[in-house]
Amino acid sequence: MASYILHKADTRGHADHGWLSSHHTFSFASYYNPERMQFGALRVFNDDKVAGGRGFDAHPHDNMEIISIPLEGDLEHKDNLGNTEIIRQGDIQVMSTGTGVFHSEYNANKDRPVSFLQIWLFPNQLNVTPRYDQISLDIRDKKNQLQQIISPDKDDAGTWIYQDAWFNMGLFDKGKEVNYKVKKEGNGVYVFVLSGSFTIDGQAVGTRDGIGVSGAGSINIVATDENAELLIMDVPML
Amino acid sequence: MQIDQLNILALGRNPEIMLVMNRLLNAPARWYGVTVNTEEEMLAAFATTSFHIVLLCAGVTPEEEVRLKAQLSALNPSVIVRRHYGGGSGLLNNEIKFVLDQENIQLAS
Numbered sequence: 001m002a003s004y005i006l007h008k009a010d011t012r013g014h015a016d017h018g019w020l021s022s023h024h025t026f027s028f029a030s031y032y033n034p035e036r037m038q039f040g041a042l043r044v045f046n047d048d049k050v051a052g053g054r055g056f057d058a059h060p061h062d063n064m065e066i067i068s069i070p071l072e073g074d075l076e077h078k079d080n081l082g083n084t085e086i087i088r089q090g091d092i093q094v095m096s097t098g099t100g101v102f103h104s105e106y107n108a109n110k111d112r113p114v115s116f117l118q119i120w121l122f123p124n125q126l127n128v129t130p131r132y133d134q135i136s137l138d139i140r141d142k143k144n145q146l147q148q149i150i151s152p153d154k155d156d157a158g159t160w161i162y163q164d165a166w167f168n169m170g171l172f173d174k175g176k177e178v179n180y181k182v183k184k185e186g187n188g189v190y191v192f193v194l195s196g197s198f199t200i201d202g203q204a205v206g207t208r209d210g211i212g213v214s215g216a217g218s219i220n221i222v223a224t225d226e227n228a229e230l231l232i233m234d235v236p237m238l
Numbered sequence: 239m240q241i242d243q244l245n246i247l248a249l250g251r252n253p254e255i256m257l258v259m260n261r262l263l264n265a266p267a268r269w270y271g272v273t274v275n276t277e278e279e280m281l282a283a284f285a286t287t288s289f290h291i292v293l294l295c296a297g298v299t300p301e302e303e304v305r306l307k308a309q310l311s312a313l314n315p316s317v318i319v320r321r322h323y324g325g326g327s328g329l330l331n332n333e334i335k336f337v338l339d340q341e342n343i344q345l346a347s
Contacts, residue, residue: 025337028328028329029328029332029334030331032331032332032335032336035333043323043329059254059258059327060254060326061324061325061327062255062294062323063323063325064323064324064325098296099251099252100252100254100255126296126300127297225347235250
Protein backbone atom coordinates (compact mmCIF):
# COMPACT_ATOMS: atom_id res chain seq x y z
CA MET A 1 0.00 0.00 0.00
CA ALA A 2 1.30 3.41 -0.91
CA SER A 3 2.29 5.83 1.84
CA TYR A 4 2.77 9.55 1.49
CA ILE A 5 4.80 12.20 3.27
CA LEU A 6 4.08 15.82 2.45
CA HIS A 7 6.67 18.54 3.05
CA LYS A 8 5.00 21.90 2.61
CA ALA A 9 7.32 24.60 1.29
CA ASP A 10 7.07 26.75 4.42
CA THR A 11 8.04 23.88 6.71
CA ARG A 12 11.50 23.53 5.18
CA GLY A 13 14.58 24.65 7.06
CA HIS A 14 15.83 28.07 6.00
CA ALA A 15 19.24 29.70 6.25
CA ASP A 16 19.72 33.34 5.27
CA HIS A 17 23.38 34.33 5.14
CA GLY A 18 22.75 37.54 3.20
CA TRP A 19 24.60 36.36 0.09
CA LEU A 20 22.89 32.94 0.30
CA SER A 21 19.28 32.03 0.91
CA SER A 22 18.87 28.29 1.21
CA HIS A 23 15.77 26.20 1.90
CA HIS A 24 16.51 22.72 3.17
CA THR A 25 13.98 19.93 2.67
CA PHE A 26 16.14 17.65 4.82
CA SER A 27 18.48 18.33 7.74
CA PHE A 28 21.53 20.19 6.51
CA ALA A 29 24.19 22.42 8.06
CA SER A 30 22.60 24.28 10.98
CA TYR A 31 19.09 23.00 10.17
CA TYR A 32 18.48 19.85 12.19
CA ASN A 33 15.18 18.02 12.31
CA PRO A 34 15.40 14.33 13.24
CA GLU A 35 12.10 13.73 11.41
CA ARG A 36 13.65 15.02 8.19
CA MET A 37 16.91 13.26 7.63
CA GLN A 38 16.34 11.69 4.20
CA PHE A 39 13.89 10.07 1.83
CA GLY A 40 15.58 6.77 1.03
CA ALA A 41 18.80 7.49 -0.82
CA LEU A 42 17.84 11.16 -1.17
CA ARG A 43 19.74 12.86 1.65
CA VAL A 44 20.01 16.53 0.67
CA PHE A 45 17.60 18.72 -1.25
CA ASN A 46 18.58 22.38 -1.07
CA ASP A 47 16.79 25.15 -2.91
CA ASP A 48 19.49 27.83 -3.11
CA LYS A 49 19.67 31.44 -4.23
CA VAL A 50 23.11 33.11 -4.36
CA ALA A 51 23.66 36.85 -4.75
CA GLY A 52 25.59 38.27 -7.72
CA GLY A 53 29.31 37.51 -7.66
CA ARG A 54 29.07 35.46 -4.48
CA GLY A 55 29.28 31.74 -3.87
CA PHE A 56 30.69 28.75 -2.06
CA ASP A 57 34.47 28.69 -1.61
CA ALA A 58 36.39 25.47 -2.20
CA HIS A 59 35.20 22.72 0.13
CA PRO A 60 35.31 18.91 0.09
CA HIS A 61 32.83 16.14 -0.51
CA ASP A 62 33.15 12.39 -0.64
CA ASN A 63 30.94 9.35 -1.22
CA MET A 64 27.94 11.34 -2.37
CA GLU A 65 26.29 11.74 -5.76
CA ILE A 66 25.73 15.49 -6.09
CA ILE A 67 23.39 16.90 -8.71
CA SER A 68 23.00 20.62 -9.37
CA ILE A 69 20.17 22.02 -11.46
CA PRO A 70 20.28 25.75 -12.28
CA LEU A 71 16.82 27.30 -12.38
CA GLU A 72 17.76 30.89 -13.15
CA GLY A 73 21.14 32.52 -13.81
CA ASP A 74 24.57 30.98 -14.30
CA LEU A 75 26.79 29.05 -11.92
CA GLU A 76 30.57 28.84 -12.22
CA HIS A 77 32.05 25.53 -11.12
CA LYS A 78 35.73 24.81 -10.37
CA ASP A 79 37.16 21.63 -8.89
CA ASN A 80 40.47 19.95 -8.15
CA LEU A 81 39.83 17.45 -10.95
CA GLY A 82 40.66 20.28 -13.34
CA ASN A 83 37.14 21.25 -14.35
CA THR A 84 36.15 24.90 -14.80
CA GLU A 85 32.65 25.15 -16.21
CA ILE A 86 29.61 27.39 -16.36
CA ILE A 87 26.21 25.74 -15.89
CA ARG A 88 23.04 27.46 -17.00
CA GLN A 89 19.30 26.91 -16.98
CA GLY A 90 18.69 23.72 -18.93
CA ASP A 91 22.01 22.19 -17.82
CA ILE A 92 22.44 19.38 -15.32
CA GLN A 93 25.66 18.98 -13.36
CA VAL A 94 26.70 15.74 -11.67
CA MET A 95 29.61 15.03 -9.35
CA SER A 96 30.31 11.51 -8.16
CA THR A 97 32.50 12.51 -5.27
CA GLY A 98 33.75 9.01 -4.31
CA THR A 99 37.19 9.15 -2.70
CA GLY A 100 36.99 12.91 -2.45
CA VAL A 101 36.80 16.12 -4.42
CA PHE A 102 37.17 19.82 -3.58
CA HIS A 103 35.02 22.27 -5.50
CA SER A 104 33.70 25.83 -5.50
CA GLU A 105 30.43 27.11 -6.95
CA TYR A 106 30.04 30.82 -7.66
CA ASN A 107 27.42 32.98 -9.24
CA ALA A 108 28.98 33.71 -12.64
CA ASN A 109 27.17 37.07 -12.85
CA LYS A 110 27.86 40.11 -10.69
CA ASP A 111 24.53 41.80 -11.39
CA ARG A 112 21.89 39.17 -10.75
CA PRO A 113 21.27 36.18 -8.48
CA VAL A 114 21.53 32.54 -9.45
CA SER A 115 18.94 30.02 -8.25
CA PHE A 116 19.63 26.32 -8.32
CA LEU A 117 18.78 23.02 -6.71
CA GLN A 118 21.52 21.08 -4.97
CA ILE A 119 20.65 17.41 -4.49
CA TRP A 120 22.74 14.74 -2.79
CA LEU A 121 22.13 10.99 -2.95
CA PHE A 122 23.89 8.24 -1.08
CA PRO A 123 25.83 6.23 -3.71
CA ASN A 124 25.44 2.53 -4.45
CA GLN A 125 29.21 2.14 -4.60
CA LEU A 126 31.69 3.55 -2.12
CA ASN A 127 35.06 5.09 -2.90
CA VAL A 128 34.67 5.43 -6.67
CA THR A 129 37.10 7.58 -8.64
CA PRO A 130 35.64 11.11 -8.55
CA ARG A 131 33.85 12.12 -11.73
CA TYR A 132 32.35 15.34 -13.10
CA ASP A 133 29.71 15.54 -15.81
CA GLN A 134 27.54 18.26 -17.26
CA ILE A 135 24.87 18.04 -19.91
CA SER A 136 22.65 20.52 -21.72
CA LEU A 137 19.03 19.61 -22.32
CA ASP A 138 16.54 20.91 -24.82
CA ILE A 139 13.95 22.35 -22.43
CA ARG A 140 11.28 21.97 -25.13
CA ASP A 141 11.48 18.22 -24.50
CA LYS A 142 9.84 18.59 -21.09
CA LYS A 143 6.72 20.38 -22.36
CA ASN A 144 3.67 18.29 -21.41
CA GLN A 145 5.81 15.21 -20.91
CA LEU A 146 8.50 13.89 -18.61
CA GLN A 147 12.11 14.42 -19.65
CA GLN A 148 14.63 12.06 -18.08
CA ILE A 149 17.68 13.91 -16.78
CA ILE A 150 19.37 11.30 -14.55
CA SER A 151 19.59 7.52 -14.58
CA PRO A 152 22.01 4.81 -13.45
CA ASP A 153 22.77 3.90 -17.07
CA LYS A 154 25.50 5.64 -19.07
CA ASP A 155 23.65 4.81 -22.29
CA ASP A 156 20.23 6.06 -21.18
CA ALA A 157 18.82 9.56 -21.61
CA GLY A 158 20.31 12.38 -19.53
CA THR A 159 23.41 11.93 -17.45
CA TRP A 160 24.13 9.13 -14.98
CA ILE A 161 25.08 8.53 -11.35
CA TYR A 162 26.24 5.70 -9.11
CA GLN A 163 22.76 4.95 -7.76
CA ASP A 164 19.63 3.18 -8.97
CA ALA A 165 17.87 6.51 -9.27
CA TRP A 166 16.01 8.20 -12.09
CA PHE A 167 15.16 11.92 -12.25
CA ASN A 168 12.60 13.43 -14.61
CA MET A 169 11.41 16.99 -15.14
CA GLY A 170 8.19 18.14 -16.76
CA LEU A 171 6.46 21.42 -17.59
CA PHE A 172 2.72 21.05 -18.01
CA ASP A 173 -0.33 22.93 -19.18
CA LYS A 174 -3.26 23.03 -16.79
CA GLY A 175 -5.25 19.79 -16.84
CA LYS A 176 -2.48 17.65 -18.34
CA GLU A 177 -2.22 14.23 -16.71
CA VAL A 178 0.60 11.71 -16.67
CA ASN A 179 1.12 8.40 -14.92
CA TYR A 180 4.66 7.84 -13.74
CA LYS A 181 5.72 4.22 -13.37
CA VAL A 182 8.28 3.59 -10.64
CA LYS A 183 11.44 2.33 -12.33
CA LYS A 184 12.59 -0.27 -9.85
CA GLU A 185 10.82 -2.40 -7.27
CA GLY A 186 11.46 -1.04 -3.80
CA ASN A 187 12.11 2.49 -5.02
CA GLY A 188 10.12 5.44 -3.77
CA VAL A 189 9.34 8.66 -5.57
CA TYR A 190 9.93 12.17 -4.26
CA VAL A 191 8.18 14.89 -6.24
CA PHE A 192 9.24 18.52 -5.87
CA VAL A 193 7.08 21.23 -7.42
CA LEU A 194 9.15 23.97 -9.02
CA SER A 195 6.23 26.16 -10.03
CA GLY A 196 2.46 26.06 -10.15
CA SER A 197 0.50 23.24 -8.60
CA PHE A 198 -0.36 19.57 -9.13
CA THR A 199 -2.27 16.74 -7.62
CA ILE A 200 -0.17 13.66 -6.88
CA ASP A 201 -2.44 10.64 -6.45
CA GLY A 202 -5.16 13.15 -5.64
CA GLN A 203 -3.14 15.09 -3.05
CA ALA A 204 -2.75 18.80 -3.76
CA VAL A 205 0.82 20.11 -3.84
CA GLY A 206 1.91 23.67 -4.55
CA THR A 207 5.00 25.58 -5.49
CA ARG A 208 8.13 24.38 -3.66
CA ASP A 209 6.17 21.67 -1.85
CA GLY A 210 7.61 18.16 -1.85
CA ILE A 211 5.82 14.85 -1.51
CA GLY A 212 7.40 11.45 -0.99
CA VAL A 213 5.53 8.35 -2.14
CA SER A 214 6.68 4.88 -1.15
CA GLY A 215 5.16 1.47 -1.75
CA ALA A 216 3.54 2.50 -5.03
CA GLY A 217 4.07 0.99 -8.46
CA SER A 218 3.05 4.19 -10.18
CA ILE A 219 1.81 7.68 -9.35
CA ASN A 220 -0.80 9.81 -11.02
CA ILE A 221 0.14 13.41 -11.72
CA VAL A 222 -2.28 16.14 -12.81
CA ALA A 223 -1.26 19.76 -13.42
CA THR A 224 -3.70 22.15 -11.77
CA ASP A 225 -2.03 25.37 -12.98
CA GLU A 226 -0.70 26.65 -16.28
CA ASN A 227 3.06 26.13 -16.72
CA ALA A 228 3.27 23.88 -13.70
CA GLU A 229 6.73 22.37 -13.40
CA LEU A 230 8.02 19.50 -11.31
CA LEU A 231 11.01 17.31 -10.64
CA ILE A 232 10.48 13.60 -9.97
CA MET A 233 13.20 11.69 -8.10
CA ASP A 234 12.83 7.90 -8.17
CA VAL A 235 15.22 6.57 -5.53
CA PRO A 236 15.95 3.40 -3.55
CA MET A 237 14.30 3.46 -0.13
CA LEU A 238 17.39 1.85 1.50
CA MET B 239 23.34 9.23 29.46
CA GLN B 240 24.82 12.66 29.97
CA ILE B 241 28.41 13.44 29.05
CA ASP B 242 30.60 16.53 29.51
CA GLN B 243 32.56 16.10 26.31
CA LEU B 244 31.86 14.21 23.12
CA ASN B 245 34.89 12.32 21.85
CA ILE B 246 34.86 11.43 18.15
CA LEU B 247 37.45 9.49 16.19
CA ALA B 248 37.37 9.56 12.40
CA LEU B 249 39.27 7.29 10.01
CA GLY B 250 39.55 8.28 6.35
CA ARG B 251 42.10 7.76 3.59
CA ASN B 252 41.91 11.21 2.01
CA PRO B 253 44.34 13.32 4.09
CA GLU B 254 43.11 16.68 2.76
CA ILE B 255 39.51 15.88 3.63
CA MET B 256 40.51 14.55 7.03
CA LEU B 257 42.18 17.90 7.79
CA VAL B 258 38.83 19.58 7.14
CA MET B 259 37.06 16.93 9.21
CA ASN B 260 39.48 17.61 12.07
CA ARG B 261 38.64 21.31 12.03
CA LEU B 262 34.89 20.60 11.90
CA LEU B 263 34.99 18.00 14.66
CA ASN B 264 36.78 20.38 17.00
CA ALA B 265 34.67 23.46 16.20
CA PRO B 266 31.61 22.90 18.43
CA ALA B 267 31.97 23.48 22.14
CA ARG B 268 32.52 20.23 24.05
CA TRP B 269 33.38 18.21 20.97
CA TYR B 270 36.84 16.63 20.79
CA GLY B 271 37.80 15.15 17.47
CA VAL B 272 40.76 13.06 16.37
CA THR B 273 41.27 12.22 12.72
CA VAL B 274 43.54 9.51 11.38
CA ASN B 275 44.42 8.06 7.99
CA THR B 276 45.35 4.48 8.88
CA GLU B 277 43.99 1.61 10.94
CA GLU B 278 47.20 1.55 12.98
CA GLU B 279 46.74 5.20 13.92
CA MET B 280 43.10 4.54 14.70
CA LEU B 281 43.83 1.65 17.06
CA ALA B 282 46.59 3.63 18.78
CA ALA B 283 44.21 6.56 19.37
CA PHE B 284 41.44 4.20 20.45
CA ALA B 285 43.73 2.69 23.09
CA THR B 286 44.44 6.03 24.74
CA THR B 287 41.08 7.84 24.61
CA SER B 288 37.54 6.73 25.37
CA PHE B 289 35.71 7.62 22.17
CA HIS B 290 31.93 7.76 22.06
CA ILE B 291 31.67 7.72 18.27
CA VAL B 292 33.92 6.41 15.50
CA LEU B 293 33.29 7.65 11.96
CA LEU B 294 34.46 5.63 8.98
CA CYS B 295 35.02 7.98 6.07
CA ALA B 296 36.08 7.88 2.42
CA GLY B 297 38.53 5.17 1.47
CA VAL B 298 37.30 2.69 4.07
CA THR B 299 35.81 -0.25 2.18
CA PRO B 300 32.56 -2.00 3.16
CA GLU B 301 34.60 -5.09 4.10
CA GLU B 302 36.88 -3.03 6.33
CA GLU B 303 33.80 -1.38 7.85
CA VAL B 304 32.39 -4.76 8.94
CA ARG B 305 35.72 -5.88 10.35
CA LEU B 306 36.47 -2.60 12.13
CA LYS B 307 33.02 -2.43 13.69
CA ALA B 308 33.53 -5.88 15.19
CA GLN B 309 37.07 -5.09 16.27
CA LEU B 310 36.20 -1.78 17.93
CA SER B 311 33.06 -3.15 19.59
CA ALA B 312 35.12 -5.98 21.08
CA LEU B 313 37.50 -3.39 22.57
CA ASN B 314 34.70 -1.10 23.78
CA PRO B 315 31.13 -2.47 23.54
CA SER B 316 29.60 0.98 24.05
CA VAL B 317 31.35 2.64 21.13
CA ILE B 318 29.11 3.80 18.26
CA VAL B 319 30.60 3.16 14.84
CA ARG B 320 29.02 4.87 11.84
CA ARG B 321 29.80 5.32 8.17
CA HIS B 322 30.23 9.03 7.44
CA TYR B 323 29.19 10.32 4.03
CA GLY B 324 29.86 13.66 2.48
CA GLY B 325 33.32 14.73 3.61
CA GLY B 326 32.15 16.97 6.42
CA SER B 327 30.58 19.76 4.44
CA GLY B 328 26.91 20.18 5.26
CA LEU B 329 26.12 16.92 6.99
CA LEU B 330 28.59 16.22 9.79
CA ASN B 331 27.08 18.37 12.51
CA ASN B 332 23.49 17.23 12.24
CA GLU B 333 24.45 13.62 11.66
CA ILE B 334 26.31 13.63 14.98
CA LYS B 335 23.25 15.18 16.61
CA PHE B 336 21.12 12.44 15.07
CA VAL B 337 23.37 9.74 16.53
CA LEU B 338 23.17 11.38 19.94
CA ASP B 339 19.36 11.46 19.66
CA GLN B 340 19.21 7.83 18.57
CA GLU B 341 21.48 6.70 21.39
CA ASN B 342 19.86 9.01 23.98
CA ILE B 343 23.13 10.75 24.80
CA GLN B 344 22.93 14.30 26.15
CA LEU B 345 25.89 16.62 25.96
CA ALA B 346 26.06 18.88 29.03
CA SER B 347 25.46 22.51 28.08
